[in-house]
Amino acid sequence: MMSVMTKTPLALTVGLILAGSALAKVPASEAEQLGKDLTCVGAVKAANKEGTIPEFTGKWAGAPAGVAHAQSSGKHPVDIYADEKPLYVITAENVEKYGDKLSPGQKAMFQKYPKTMQLPVYKGHRDFRYTDEVCAVVKKNAVESEVTDNGLGVKGHLGAINFPIPKSGIEVIWNNLLPTRAYNEKIIRDMGRVLSDGSVTYGRMENWNLDMVNRPDNLGKPVEGPMAYSMTKGMLPEREKGGVTNSVEPTNFGKDKRLAWSYDPGTRRVRQVPEYGFDQPMTGTGGKLTIDSDRLFNGSPERYNWKLIGKKEMYIPANAYKIHQATVKYADLLKQNHANPDYMRYELRRVWAVEGTLKDGYRHLYGKRVLFVDEDTGQAVASDIYDARGQLWQHALINTYYSFDIKAWHAGTSFYYDLNSGSYMAYNLFQERPLGPILNKGDLTPNMFTPEAARNAGT
Template sequence: MTKTQIWVPVVTTIALSLAATSVSAKVSEAEAAKLGKELTCVGAEAAGNKEGTIPPFSGKWLGTPPGIKYSLHTGQHPVDVYPDDKPLFQITAANMDKYADKLSEGQKAMLKKYPDTFRIPVYQSRRDFRYPDAICEVAKKNALEAELTDGGLGYTGYKGPVGFPIPKSAMEVLANMNFPYRAYTEEMVRDIADVASDGSVTWGRQVNKNLNIVTQPTELGKPMEGLMAYSLSGTLLPERDRGSFTASQEPVNFAKAKRLAWQYDPGTRRVRQLPTYGFDSPLGGTSGKLTIDQDRLMNGDPSRYEWKLLGKREMYIPANAYRIHSNKVKYADLLQKGHANPDFERYELRRVWVLEGNLKDGYRHAFGKRVMFIDEDNWQASVGDYYDTRGQLWQHAFINHYYAFDLNAWQAGTSFYHDLNSGSYVGFNLIQEREKGYVLNKGDLTPEMYTPASLRALGQ
């Protein structure tokens, strides 16, 4: 039995085929009929667990809950809908063995490396938010009709929600992770903290404008084809890189097209097409500490890895993470030596799909293996463990997700990427001290903003 197999108990009743590249069959009418009943409309198990530590899905709220004051699409910082919740208990280095079966290898490594300061505060699990009915309808249609193509690099189906709410293979789970229902326009000025092992901080700052085509309201239910998304990022810090802009276009199917990207260099005042954009190229503003395909823990072309589905398990992951995104949080309090201050974190016991990617022979990447833990309720990767090409655990990362009222779905918020060797870490998508948080679904972005000509105009 391998090291990873030890801690991956399969708790789902759905049968799984672990073949990563086979063309998957559509689910039957009987299976699809479970959506919205035994399963949520996107395929999560609606029932709680037998211990009562994971509650049944209530789905009682769509959008802003009663009593919450929030201005949609303005960049207002998230408002905590559970302000009176207190931790049920804390997982520490002293008691981690008691909870080991519900922790990732990276979480265990963090507890061991920082036994006096790192802890996991566990709160009551909450499953109170739901998706719009229109999304649920397309998800059921995808369950009945969607199929993988091109070795899993594409699929037939319809835009909007996930393609495979009742997945049967690794590549179906990967497709769901890459195409969850999320914001169709996302704008932010994000701070990026490169925190050295001694606690000192080197700051990066970027302006980002992302247009997600497959979740645009006008594209809902249309065939899954063409472009997935556009992205524009401009560097504000560090000062030496200020004024550099990159625009990219992402295809739906990497077997039929590749990610295209152009960069404006303020030094030469010229725009050039980047020969390769993605994989383990350095992510701007992170001092080279993050790779481009680590944003959202994994993104882009997955073809350099062989993917295996290790089943579903219960795990403590960040969830309903409202408090950490408050504009009352100060970076000086949040960013501590070794890791972020656990006082601002909220973990819950939830069910996750476990997806493992191993670097193919003959391919190059900084990571020899990556393990993704994907929340069954929203299909977004919440925790990632990264291994070097020798098979040694190297990095542990996690994203603080919360349900955003602007989009009636879950938003990937502030994330942390820890180098377990050096003791440094990167705080990413920090908006706590920015005037605005994430501006979601404002609807003011267009494809014309992501061209070489638009980059030249930005540089003027």
């Protein structure tokens, strides 16, 4: 049973709330704690009583002084904590000591791979912050934002999380869907499917993302219109080479649907994808990654009932600069059973735990998914995934880091571990690429994501 520090009463009746009107707003008196006892995004500012989670300093917005950084260059992130060593390493031999701060999926990894599984735990750092402009929008959202349309839409303001003091699971999910992050991204991603015998099959895709929510000229405007545009072009494996999918995602899934158009190089035709997202396979992953598990969860929340379990302390990947260095070779990182622990960095942090259970009458490969959302970012960093029988199936995680380009946290390399087959998917690899993600360059526009643009990109 997962230990919980706090539990929200509304979480117990979230289903009844969503069946009725919009969720209640946070009183102004509660919102006044933002920037005081709470950070501007609602995280507890103080250290925990043991001092194992540090106080939030927020001393840096963007690159720290003395750190060389070329804006929107695509250079691999600088590891500002490169000289640090782990405080301790969690292994199968001592895992019981730390079990109350691990998820069921994490503990299952130690059970399955007792000889090799490790979690290196480093000194915690809460040194980075969002801009004052973003914080001002968050505070406005705290007293004005509401979940609407039975959980499928939000009334609020763009460019910042809408629920810094969440009272329900669906509010935490919307924070994960609409966080402050890059508005403009170009990247060539590698993917590695690692089989149980340690052999690796690679995929590759070119990906462009235009996040309308975070465009600078939209900061503070009402939540409406398209949420994001995306282009995915297959490069590997060979059978997927040249295939292009362009998609547009709404901010309100109760009024609009995610639309997508796919270009097939074999027929040289573009067709609209009948229903895009959910558990359809992700390009380049050999069917091992679903579209809605990118960033652990994305797209419409309609197929699940979302329950807020509460806030807890948990070991999660954080300040993950080490794994994203250009010196990291895939052969050294992608080991049999799991990623090489030498490149991982875990910290003890506070997370919101949210459980999504598949609704009656809906279909999905995942019968239940539990997301762990970092209180400092509003973004999911780990997930335990269950099959239709309720059996634990996968554990997934994202190595996040604060990007100086965007003055916010960015989702880096992620791992999706299949606890049944012993295989795993390494997604969003760019360590061996000449460039990493090119963020906020501002060179993407909506007309680059039309059906005609998909045809042109594939030829």
